[in-house]
Amino acid sequence: MSQATATSHGETPMIEMKGLNKWYGDFHVLRDIDLTVKRGERIVVCGPSGSGKSTLIRCINHLESHQQGEIVVNGMSMTQDVKRIEQIRRNVGMVFQHFNLFPHLSVLENCCLSQTWVQKKPRAEAEKTAMEYLERVQIADQAYKYPGQLSGGQQQRVAIARALCMRPEVMLFDEPTSALDPEMIKEVLDVMIELAREGMTMLCVTHEMGFAKTVADRVIFMDQGQIIEEAPPETFFNNPRSERTKLFLSQILGH
Amino acid sequence: MAGESMRDVMIEARRPPNAHRGVVKWLQRNLFNGPLNSVVSVITISVLLWALWPLVQWALIQADWLGDSRQACSGEGACWVFISARFESIIYGFYPEAARWRVDIVFALMAGLLAWLAIPRIPGKRWAAIIAVIGFPVAAYVLLLGGHFGLMHVSTRNWGGLMLTLTVATIGIVGSLPIGIVLALGRRSNMPLVRAVSVVFIEFWRGVPLITVLFMASVMLPLFVPTEVEFDKLLRALVGIMLFWSAYMAEVIRGGLQAIPSGQDEAGKALGLGYWHRMGLIVLPQALKLVIPGIVNTFIALFKDTSLVLIIGLFDLLAIIRAGLTDSDWLGFATEGYVFAALVFWVFCFSMSRYSQYIEKRLQTGHTD
Ligand SMILES: Nc1ncnc2c1ncn2[C@@H]1O[C@H](COP(=O)(O)OP(=O)(O)OP(=O)(O)O)[C@@H](O)[C@H]1O
Ligand SMILES: [Mg+2]
Numbered sequence: 106m107s108q109a110t111a112t113s114h115g116e117t118p119m120i121e122m123k124g125l126n127k128w129y130g131d132f133h134v135l136r137d138i139d140l141t142v143k144r145g146e147r148i149v150v151c152g153p154s155g156s157g158k159s160t161l162i163r164c165i166n167h168l169e170s171h172q173q174g175e176i177v178v179n180g181m182s183m184t185q186d187v188k189r190i191e192q193i194r195r196n197v198g199m200v201f202q203h204f205n206l207f208p209h210l211s212v213l214e215n216c217c218l219s220q221t222w223v224q225k226k227p228r229a230e231a232e233k234t235a236m237e238y239l240e241r242v243q244i245a246d247q248a249y250k251y252p253g254q255l256s257g258g259q260q261q262r263v264a265i266a267r268a269l270c271m272r273p274e275v276m277l278f279d280e281p282t283s284a285l286d287p288e289m290i291k292e293v294l295d296v297m298i299e300l301a302r303e304g305m306t307m308l309c310v311t312h313e314m315g316f317a318k319t320v321a322d323r324v325i326f327m328d329q330g331q332i333i334e335e336a337p338p339e340t341f342f343n344n345p346r347s348e349r350t351k352l353f354l355s356q357i358l359g360h
Numbered sequence: 361m362a363g364e365s366m367r368d369v370m371i372e373a374r375r376p377p378n379a380h381r382g383v384v385k386w387l388q389r390n391l392f393n394g395p396l397n398s399v400v401s402v403i404t405i406s407v408l409l410w411a412l413w414p415l416v417q418w419a420l421i422q423a424d425w426l427g428d429s430r431q432a433c434s435g436e437g438a439c440w441v442f443i444s445a446r447f448e449s450i451i452y453g454f455y456p457e458a459a460r461w462r463v464d465i466v467f468a469l470m471a472g473l474l475a476w477l478a479i480p481r482i483p484g485k486r487w488a489a490i491i492a493v494i495g496f497p498v499a500a501y502v503l504l505l506g507g508h509f510g511l512m513h514v515s516t517r518n519w520g521g522l523m524l525t526l527t528v529a530t531i532g533i534v535g536s537l538p539i540g541i542v543l544a545l546g547r548r549s550n551m552p553l554v555r556a557v558s559v560v561f562i563e564f565w566r567g568v569p570l571i572t573v574l575f576m577a578s579v580m581l582p583l584f585v586p587t588e589v590e591f592d593k594l595l596r597a598l599v600g601i602m603l604f605w606s607a608y609m610a611e612v613i614r615g616g617l618q619a620i621p622s623g624q625d626e627a628g629k630a631l632g633l634g635y636w637h638r639m640g641l642i643v644l645p646q647a648l649k650l651v652i653p654g655i656v657n658t659f660i661a662l663f664k665d666t667s668l669v670l671i672i673g674l675f676d677l678l679a680i681i682r683a684g685l686t687d688s689d690w691l692g693f694a695t696e697g698y699v700f701a702a703l704v705f706w707v708f709c710f711s712m713s714r715y716s717q718y719i720e721k722r723l724q725t726g727h728t729d
Pocket of ligand 1 (some may be wrong): 107130132134152153154155156158159160161
């Protein structure tokens with residue numbers, strides 16, 4: 106491990122999973138997953154419902170624990186040690202399908218919370234950072250409102266800003282637009298595209314194929330807990346190799 | 361010309377149609393807005409009057425208010441002289457007269473602190489909280505018990521009346537909430553030992569009647585402890601009450617914790633927050649707010665059940681009034697005594713209830729799905 110951390114940042118992959126296996130009881134939900142995400146890479150994960158996409162990305166910041174295999178995030182290998190897990194989580198931002206904003210705190214306080222308590226920043230500095238990112242997701246004017254007073258699209262943009270405030274090295278998105286009404290999907294995707302342009306390492310579970318085509322370096326197709334196909338978007342959409350992928354694409358692009 | 365129009369006189373803002381709120385209007389709209397409703401209203405009001413009138417007559421109109429002995433009682437209505445004549449002992453119990461100013465100071469401090477904490481407009485809540493948690497208990501301890509700084513020592517055996525009731529209730533409330541929180545978290549912990557200890561603790565204390573707890577505290581505990589160690593009877597009762605109610609509190613709070621979606625905790629984890637931060641900053645504030653009615657319900661039950669300490673020989677408000685009933689000069693004033701005791705309890709409990717409703721409204725932060 107010390108060798109891995111000693112190598113320069115450019116060479117260590119952002120995320121490395123080797124032989125990852127996970128079970129829920131007897132149910133084998135992740136099967137022999139090998140995946141490497143390089144710095145600055147944008148990866149889209151798709152696949153049918155129940156294929157284990159959420160489980161996969163939730164293993165990266167240990168919202169789920171795995172039974173076999175190895176996960177290395179930013180040169181740090183995942184163990185059961187709480188301190189190490191928390192340290193890894195500081196480098197990993199996550200955006201959830203249902204936003205998961207803290208309803209008892211204002212938008213600004215949502216963004217300041219972990220800056221204040223994890224990074225121990227002074228209040229003024231935390232607020233400045235928060236306002237910066239709220240500005241970037243174009244929602245600074247709502248800073249003093251509570252999440253319950255915002256639309257879904259606005260809430261999701263706040264959630265993105267909240268994650269960015271920790272200045273993570275990688276962002277995980279778990280179907281960030283699937284709880285949104287159609288007219289709000291674009292405002293969230295625009296923010297994500299912008300983020301991708303700035304070079305953020307991103308791992309997105311999404312069925313927004315337009316987004317995949319625009320920003321993804323690689324698309325990963327999962328089914329039954331395994332990675333079935335992994336390819337750049339052009340290849341993935343135009344020349345999928347596996348029958349399952351073809352079937353899946355015909356289903357979601359069909360209408 | 362048809363189809364075209366233009367306004368040259370602007371419309372003045374008008375008051376909304378139901379802006380005129382007179383008593384008569386209100387009565388009309390709410391009680392007498394139709395024949396059936398009017399009949400129901402008239403009947404209800406008559407029944408209420410018929411039922412309550414004798415009480416009003418007894419308690420207010422025909423009552424005797426002035427005097428200092430039994431001779432002042434005319435015997436037609438209530439004789440509140442019974443209360444006013446022993447008012448001091450109802451408040452202070454057997455607390456020595458010369459030292460009662462100390463109790464007054466504690467009462468005043470407590471009222472001031474409560475106001476400071478409870479009224480949002482008064483600034484400096486952080487200081488108020490620090491004083492309430494550290495300064496006040498120390499001050500109250502020193503003042504009430506004495507024995508330091510030249511203050512005469514007043515044994516807890518002499519405490520009584522409202523002063524004792526409030527002491528027991530306050531310490532019970534202030535103690536059971538944090539213990540309850542810890543127990544509730546413990547019961548949801550994923551460390552098996554912590555969980556087991558919490559479950560056993562909660563189920564034990566919930567399963568025994570409070571009276572048993574008090575008896576055990578006052579009768580059984582001394583059997584196990586060497587006789588040289590004199591445990592204060594009040595202290596034992598306080599510990600018993602605190603632990604008993606913390607078990608109830610734990611279950612109320614656990615209900616709140618369970619209602620918070622797991623996504624909240626996960627979002628906290630994803631931000632790198634540790635367990636205590638997630639609980640203290642994210643989960644508990646929401647859970648506690650959700651169960652304010654349940655918490656206050658427990659507070660109220662606790663407050664009322666403080667009167668059970670009379671069975672182990674502590675003279676709380678109710679016990680002092682009961683003791684007064686056996687005074688040969690004042691035989692036969694039980695009704696006045698109990699009505700007054702009920703009124704005092706009711707005033708405190710009702711205030712708690714109203715304040716909790718106010719707080720709930722204040723903590724409203726818009727609808728959430
Ligand atoms: N806590 C759990 N206990 C047991 N089984 C679970 C649990 N969480 C998920 N599963 C199961 O694991 C499988 C993978 O779930 P996961 O949420 O990762 O799928 P997904 O690909 O994200 O699906 P979706 O597109 O519906 O979000 C599903 O079959 C699900 O039923
Ligand atoms: Mg999912």
